[in-house]
Amino acid sequence: MSSLKKGIQKFLGKVSTYEINDKNIRKAIREFELLLISNDVSLKVAKQISKKLTSKMLGKRAKRFSDLSKMIPVFAKPIILGIISPKKPLDLIEILENHRKISSQAVKKSPLVFLFLGINGTGKTTSIAKLSYLFKIRGYKVVLAASDTFRSGAQEQLKVHADRIGVKIIRGKYGSDSAAVAYDAIAHAKAKYADAVMIDTSGRMAVNQDLMEEMKKIHRVTKPDFAILVVDALAGNDATEQAIDFHKEIPLNGIILAKMDADARGGALISVTFATGGVPVLFLGTGQKYTDFESFQPKKYVDQLLK
Numbered sequence: 046m047s048s049l050k051k052g053i054q055k056f057l058g059k060v061s062t063y064e065i066n067d068k069n070i071r072k073a074i075r076e077f078e079l080l081l082i083s084n085d086v087s088l089k090v091a092k093q094i095s096k097k098l099t100s101k102m103l104g105k106r107a108k109r110f111s112d113l114s115k116m117i118p119v120f121a122k123p124i125i126l127g128i129i130s131p132k133k134p135l136d137l138i139e140i141l142e143n144h145r146k147i148s149s150q151a152v153k154k155s156p157l158v159f160l161f162l163g164i165n166g167t168g169k170t171t172s173i174a175k176l177s178y179l180f181k182i183r184g185y186k187v188v189l190a191a192s193d194t195f196r197s198g199a200q201e202q203l204k205v206h207a208d209r210i211g212v213k214i215i216r217g218k219y220g221s222d223s224a225a226v227a228y229d230a231i232a233h234a235k236a237k238y239a240d241a242v243m244i245d246t247s248g249r250m251a252v253n254q255d256l257m258e259e260m261k262k263i264h265r266v267t268k269p270d271f272a273i274l275v276v277d278a279l280a281g282n283d284a285t286e287q288a289i290d291f292h293k294e295i296p297l298n299g300i301i302l303a304k305m306d307a308d309a310r311g312g313a314l315i316s317v318t319f320a321t322g323g324v325p326v327l328f329l330g331t332g333q334k335y336t337d338f339e340s341f342q343p344k345k346y347v348d349q350l351l352k
């Protein structure tokens with residue numbers, strides 16, 4: 046359980062002794078705001094949540110609530126849900142299924158192309174393996190592009206996953222052009238009527254202009270259907286900064302938040318959606334196994350957070 050969730054449970058236990066009046070409402074909202082901030086929710090979002098909560102709750106001594114622990118979740122849930130709900134929801138499985146249906150009718154369409162990016166060590170390669178596994182067990186044909194031709198061991202790492210999952214991999218030589226490897230993988234996937242291509246790239250900081258230019262080249266050459274940023278939930282507020290920085294350079298279609306299991310405080314999730322103006326969080330990485338991968342459902346998340 047994230048420390049945000051634990052903190053909220055403790056907080057609700059505490060305010061259950063508060064009588065409902067304006068003074069206590071203000072006090073509780075202040076505590077709630079601090080709790081959010083101390084769990085990686087960015088200051089901007091935390092302030093917005095508490096401002097909205099204040100305007101909705103003040104002056105309401107609603108008889109239907111026995112105490113603040115019952116009242117706060119009712120008002121806070123829709124506010125947080127509004128923040129973490131994507132501008133346009135994205136269901137990859139549904140999209141893949143529709144794509145396959147269209148493809149099998151008349152002409153075979155090109156594969157859907159997924160480009161994964163992010164800073165070093167966030168969980169890109171692992172997330173690719175998890176998503177490929179998910180697609181594979183649903184019967185889709187996946188091709189992996191080992192476009193990380195930079196970090197030593199990256200090619201072999203992806204190959205191990207490809208063999209375990211049972212999908213094709215197109216590899217490149219270390220030091221070779223990563224865009225060319227991705228291009229070859231797409232060409233192979235087209236020829237073999239694959240459903241999806243997953244492009245693994247080397248980790249990079251968005252402030253590194255050269256590496257961002259390389260990423261833009263990969264993006265230009267592969268024209269991905271989905272550019273997916275993988276961020277590490279443990280990075281806290283940095284995860285939010287990364288999402289902003291990458292989104293400025295490459296328009297993101299989705300975000301994967303990896304390592305949610307590894308003692309993450311949990312608030313980064315709320316901040317990344319806000320900071321990117323509603324880019325959907327698609328999956329949460331919750332461990333090292335292929336199945337430790339949850340599709341992110343905003344409503345379910347909020348309901349569990351404010352139980």
Ligand SMILES: Nc1nc2c(ncn2[C@@H]2O[C@H](COP(=O)(O)OP(=O)(O)OP(=O)(O)O)[C@@H](O)[C@H]2O)c(=O)[nH]1
Pocket residue numbers: 163164165166167168169170171172193196199246247248249275303304305306307329330331332333337
């Ligand atoms: N606990 C946990 N560990 C994870 C998760 N996702 C990835 N990891 C671990 O994080 C480490 C880095 O994962 P990679 O997938 O290699 O990260 P990457 O972004 O591809 O790294 P680079 O290619 O070096 O930039 C590995 O030890 C993974 O097993 C997750 O959801 N939970």
Ligand SMILES: [Mg+2]
Pocket residue numbers: 169170171193199245246247248
């Ligand atoms: Mg990698």
